[in-house]
Amino acid sequence: MVVDMLSPDEVDRLFRALADATRRDILTHALTGEHSVTALASRYEMSFAAVQKHVAVLERASLVVKTRRGREQLVTADPDALATARRLLEQYEALWRHRVAAIDALLAED
């Protein structure tokens, strides 16, 4: 199983984007429907510009995409990116299982 087709920088951006509660919340909403940036911003205490930056971070991590509808941008989540992140973690877990199997094999020799 190849580690991935993502560059280290892309993996960095992916996990970094997920490492903020506001961004995870935005992602959750983007997963359950289409929302304009203004509609998303109205959910949080911070300024519109701050939310717009968070959306930009999610966009650079390929977690969401924006599509124009008139004067607004609709933000929607890209489930493939999430699947990629999950797959990365599964590969780390697989490494662990491999280690456990090796230890088991050693113990079985006794």
Next chain:
Amino acid sequence: MVVDMLSPDEVDRLFRALADATRRDILTHALTGEHSVTALASRYEMSFAAVQKHVAVLERASLVVKTRRGREQLVTADPDALATARRLLEQYEALWRHRVAAIDALLAED
């Protein structure tokens, strides 16, 4: 399905710890065996202190634990934390699938 027993801060630390190539590499080695901090540090160009800080970040994220052996600290990965991270992402994916199912249901009405 409850989102998780982790606080938002703990989730932040988890993903943040994974958002650095050096730390992911350290984690990989910690998953495949026990290594002292010095042994890990010898693998990278940066100073010992820098690597020691990276290990501390992984430790605060509960991704690794350290156990003393004489004068050295052996770093080993905690697979449960990885499983937690993977489960978090699975829940986001589940949200997405729920949305797809809802759209499918709407289309089926026609």
Next chain:
DNA sequence: CTAACGTGCAACCAAATGGTTGTAGATATG
């Protein structure tokens, strides 16, 4: 006992992050 080793931590620095306000452009509305 003394010297070397492994670790942790403080102080410092440059760059990135997460927030703010203000401005400007594109699109819709009256």
Next chain:
DNA sequence: CATATCTACAACCATTTGGTTGCACGTTAG
């Protein structure tokens, strides 16, 4: 046309991050 709305972006600021060097402390080796 004039105005309001939605978005993007620049400039600025405080804090955090990721690196450095230097030092102190506990443990092992000679």
